[in-house]
Amino acid sequence: MSKSIKIAVVGSGYVGLVAAVCFAELGHQVICVDNDQRKVDALRGGDTLIHEEHLPELLARHGNKGVVFTTDLAEATAQAAAIFIAVGTPQSETGDADLSYVEAVASEIARHVDSYKVIVEKSTVPVYTNEWIRRVIERNGVSREMFDVVSNPEFLREGTAVEDFLHPDRIVVGADSERAAKVLGDIYSPLTEGTYYKTAEPIPGICTEDAPAPILFTSTKSAEIIKHASNAFLAVKISFINAVSNLCEAADANVEQVSRGIGLDSRIGPKFLRPGIGYGGSCFPKDVAAFRSVAEQMGVDFNLLTEVERINATQKKRFLAKVRSALWTLRGKRLAVLGLAFKGETDDIRESPAIDLCEMLLGEGCQLVAYDPAAIERAKLELPPSAQMQYADSVEGAAKDADALLVLTDWAEFKSIDLEMLQRTLRYPIVIDGRNMFDPKTMSEAGFTYLSVGRPVAN
Numbered sequence: 001m002s003k004s005i006k007i008a009v010v011g012s013g014y015v016g017l018v019a020a021v022c023f024a025e026l027g028h029q030v031i032c033v034d035n036d037q038r039k040v041d042a043l044r045g046g047d048t049l050i051h052e053e054h055l056p057e058l059l060a061r062h063g064n065k066g067v068v069f070t071t072d073l074a075e076a077t078a079q080a081a082a083i084f085i086a087v088g089t090p091q092s093e094t095g096d097a098d099l100s101y102v103e104a105v106a107s108e109i110a111r112h113v114d115s116y117k118v119i120v121e122k123s124t125v126p127v128y129t130n131e132w133i134r135r136v137i138e139r140n141g142v143s144r145e146m147f148d149v150v151s152n153p154e155f156l157r158e159g160t161a162v163e164d165f166l167h168p169d170r171i172v173v174g175a176d177s178e179r180a181a182k183v184l185g186d187i188y189s190p191l192t193e194g195t196y197y198k199t200a201e202p203i204p205g206i207c208t209e210d211a212p213a214p215i216l217f218t219s220t221k222s223a224e225i226i227k228h229a230s231n232a233f234l235a236v237k238i239s240f241i242n243a244v245s246n247l248c249e250a251a252d253a254n255v256e257q258v259s260r261g262i263g264l265d266s267r268i269g270p271k272f273l274r275p276g277i278g279y280g281g282s283c284f285p286k287d288v289a290a291f292r293s294v295a296e297q298m299g300v301d302f303n304l305l306t307e308v309e310r311i312n313a314t315q316k317k318r319f320l321a322k323v324r325s326a327l328w329t330l331r332g333k334r335l336a337v338l339g340l341a342f343k344g345e346t347d348d349i350r351e352s353p354a355i356d357l358c359e360m361l362l363g364e365g366c367q368l369v370a371y372d373p374a375a376i377e378r379a380k381l382e383l384p385p386s387a388q389m390q391y392a393d394s395v396e397g398a399a400k401d402a403d404a405l406l407v408l409t410d411w412a413e414f415k416s417i418d419l420e421m422l423q424r425t426l427r428y429p430i431v432i433d434g435r436n437m438f439d440p441k442t443m444s445e446a447g448f449t450y451l452s453v454g455r456p457v458a459n
């Protein structure tokens, strides 16, 4: 039987909330702290506030029991053995990570440490943050033997966050003291020893038969670099296949075949080799920029990352050029937009390439009617409804009388769109697909002019 540990999680966003309910699912007692009273009230009432599969079930199972929600960090610090900091680390104007939220939380924790605490960086932070947190806590009068700071980066993906948390590819714990490493080892033991998978009351749709999750103990600095290097490497893969897709377009080759041919090499692997309109989201753009900036500050040449960013920005411009190539002039064209979230199965629109493209198209004078299964309310804050920017509550509503349909987010449900309905609804049967959701031959046979990324136009 694993030990139940008192845990505080600071921040109840995509990472903090998922971590909090999943720790409760593993049998720990969790206090989830947020300084946004509105969020705390909603969470207490059972509303997750974000669209994430399995989160409502887990919140219903553990909310106000295994996990309680509060704004009171002082009380949470006093009670918890381990305090996970999961607040935002957005990009600052210089490209660095803005660590002011992390610093604010660290100073506040310091004011309430009354027994040994493990303070855990869950947020994505640059190397050396650990030392800064340590310094801030000491400066606030806490002696060195009263606490440790550990790096435990999070690798979950939005859209499959609960599944990822409970079935991680690996758990990384960067700890410079054995005492702190043991606390983290105990917290994750239901996953690393596999006991959770045998005892859990199944959550419908989540696999409970699994092999124990690997746990990797490293130095704090290595753990910090592992997180940035992982995200930067995934961004490299995406920009690489996007550059290859551009070459495929020029050579009339098919990037899908090329990507399969590359990915079958076990040294490379098939994942993250899907071309599109570029990566986005709250992590890759800021983490690539922060990693590049850290390297620069340390005198290390990492220009590879500058090129990755350049290719990513170019990918959106290429898509716009494709729209123009299909429609000639853009001013006054009515376009159906499918997808606003930065990727499918989430309502997150932070740094979404779909939002960027909408802005570019609005700038060209297009009229847009957008549909997204979950992200419309968030999108309205970035792109307020107007005569030029409208929202529909279905694919059909967006497609009605549009001059063309653009696919900007890879929502799984878009794959099963009724093509006959599209034919009937669109003004012209033109589909420009930035996510390669459809088969070019099927689209051509169904009578569409169909453009996608890195694949020849079928005749």
Ligand code: NAD
Pocket: 010, 011, 012, 013, 014, 015, 016, 033, 034, 035, 036, 039, 086, 087, 088, 089, 101, 104, 105, 122, 123, 124, 125, 154, 155, 156, 157, 158, 282, 283
């Ligand atoms: P988020 O913006 O969704 O959530 C952050 C939360 O912290 C908000 O609810 C905010 O109200 C709260 N907060 C801010 N300051 C606070 C304070 N002083 N006290 C208490 N609460 C405070 O952010 P997120 O997407 O969950 O990301 C959090 C961190 O995790 C970031 O560093 C991010 O890079 C990293 N990360 C994110 C993902 C992801 O997919 N979103 C994945 C891995 C790692």
